[in-house]
Amino acid sequence: MNTPQKIVVGLFLICLLGGLISGATFYYRLAYLWGTVWIFAWLYSLFALRGLRLSRVARFHRAQVGQIFEERIEVTNHSRVTKLWLAIHDESDLPDAKASRVLSYLKPKETRSYFVRTRLVKRGFYSLGPTRIVAGDPFGLFMVDKVFPAKEHLLVYPMTVEIKDFPNPAGWISGGEAMRRKTHQITPNAAGVREYMSGDPLNRIHWLSTARRGRLMVKEFELDPLSEVWIFLDADKNFQYGKADYHYDFQPRELWRPVVKLPLPGATFEYQIVIAASLARHFLRKGRAVGLAAKGRNFHVSVAERGFRQLGKLLEMFAILEPEGDLPLPVLVESQGRLLPRGSTTILTSSAYELNLSRAASFLSAIGHRPIAIWVDPTTFEAGLDEEKRLKIIASLSSQGIPHVVVRRGDDLVQTLSGSFHLPGLELR
Numbered sequence: 001m002n003t004p005q006k007i008v009v010g011l012f013l014i015c016l017l018g019g020l021i022s023g024a025t026f027y028y029r030l031a032y033l034w035g036t037v038w039i040f041a042w043l044y045s046l047f048a049l050r051g052l053r054l055s056r057v058a059r060f061h062r063a064q065v066g067q068i069f070e071e072r073i074e075v076t077n078h079s080r081v082t083k084l085w086l087a088i089h090d091e092s093d094l095p096d097a098k099a100s101r102v103l104s105y106l107k108p109k110e111t112r113s114y115f116v117r118t119r120l121v122k123r124g125f126y127s128l129g130p131t132r133i134v135a136g137d138p139f140g141l142f143m144v145d146k147v148f149p150a151k152e153h154l155l156v157y158p159m160t161v162e163i164k165d166f167p168n169p170a171g172w173i174s175g176g177e178a179m180r181r182k183t184h185q186i187t188p189n190a191a192g193v194r195e196y197m198s199g200d201p202l203n204r205i206h207w208l209s210t211a212r213r214g215r216l217m218v219k220e221f222e223l224d225p226l227s228e229v230w231i232f233l234d235a236d237k238n239f240q241y242g243k244a245d246y247h248y249d250f251q252p253r254e255l256w257r258p259v260v261k262l263p264l265p266g267a268t269f270e271y272q273i274v275i276a277a278s279l280a281r282h283f284l285r286k287g288r289a290v291g292l293a294a295k296g297r298n299f300h301v302s303v304a305e306r307g308f309r310q311l312g313k314l315l316e317m318f319a320i321l322e323p324e325g326d327l328p329l330p331v332l333v334e335s336q337g338r339l340l341p342r343g344s345t346t347i348l349t350s351s352a353y354e355l356n357l358s359r360a361a362s363f364l365s366a367i368g369h370r371p372i373a374i375w376v377d378p379t380t381f382e383a384g385l386d387e388e389k390r391l392k393i394i395a396s397l398s399s400q401g402i403p404h405v406v407v408r409r410g411d412d413l414v415q416t417l418s419g420s421f422h423l424p425g426l427e428l429r
Helices: 003-021 025-047 206-214 252-256 268-285 308-318 328-335 354-364 389-400 413-419
Strands: 050-059 063-066 066-075 083-090 101-106 111-121 122-125 131-136 143-148 153-157 191-195 215-223 229-232 290-295 299-305 346-352 369-377 404-407
Touching: 003 025, 003 131, 003 308, 025 050, 025 143, 050 083, 066 083, 066 101, 101 122, 101 308, 122 308, 131 252, 131 346, 153 308, 206 215, 268 290, 268 308, 268 369, 268 413, 290 328, 308 328, 328 346, 328 354, 346 354, 354 369, 354 389, 369 389, 389 404
Parallel strands: 063 153, 229 290, 229 346, 346 369, 369 404
Antiparallel strands: 050 066, 066 111, 083 101, 083 131, 122 153, 131 143, 191 215, 290 299
């Protein structure tokens, strides 16, 4: 029993006992009053949530860290009973969501709605719900609740930075030589024509061949000889350092700014994610084919492709990838590196406090690829790590002639990734 119930029961018993002792009608009438209040409150609570409908409508279901997420929550009373008060509790796992409200006096057939603005601070896949509505009688004796399950979700992409220049190793593929690999993308290399199939875009129709053969013919294309870019991301749980902090103090006026740049969380893996996502966007904008290989809880492998569709696929992977892998970076590289076209540009990101990064890069060099190493220095995220081992890791990369950069906590990634590389004979593009 809650406190109001205990008070009403106590008053009822006191009045009833007073009537039995004194025989006065006044006490019996008070006892009847408290009994009536109890019955009325119980009956009202039975209808307090009947006929309620709740909907959550979002303007979009994909966004990026730093953006504002807008959502409209709508409550409709379809019953004939007025709802005196409704407490709406948002049980979504979206960080910093403030969708909980208290509504009062919702008339029959009335609809009430309100907007919620949330600054997105953490990448991931979130449910917009469940939502719990609590109601009760006017006296607070009986509380009832109803849970509305989540029907929509939100995917939050990681933050990206604008990279100006990045090392671009010269490939081993001679210019102008066709790769003889068919692609659904439009490239400068036409491979021939074929019959039109349902779903082919009209801008691929080759009208001369169509007129000559009397049926619709479409153009086919081959990949051009530009080398692929592959990103290997180290998600080994044994080499992750620091702790991500997503608590930011926002001023009320900042909720009206569409996008803000947030400080990076203080975890090495979050730095790796931002670096990998920024590089993927950088190369895709330049028309390169970009692929990804990582081993978190599951394998995440995306075949190298071009275009903004590929960027969306990669950002989805980066949004849900967690540092829960059990596969060291050299093992991941050995399993996937042999499958890549010879001369591919391979970018390795890791925070391993061992020689894993140089071993993986050495293997890729040996089989004809062009590795670039990005090491997120864990000594700047956690104290007590051996400084001598740190110098040994950097020296190992330098001695092998591998282009590399060391990223430290608090670094400006735009500057670091654009001009802080140790480049043995490579050009910036």
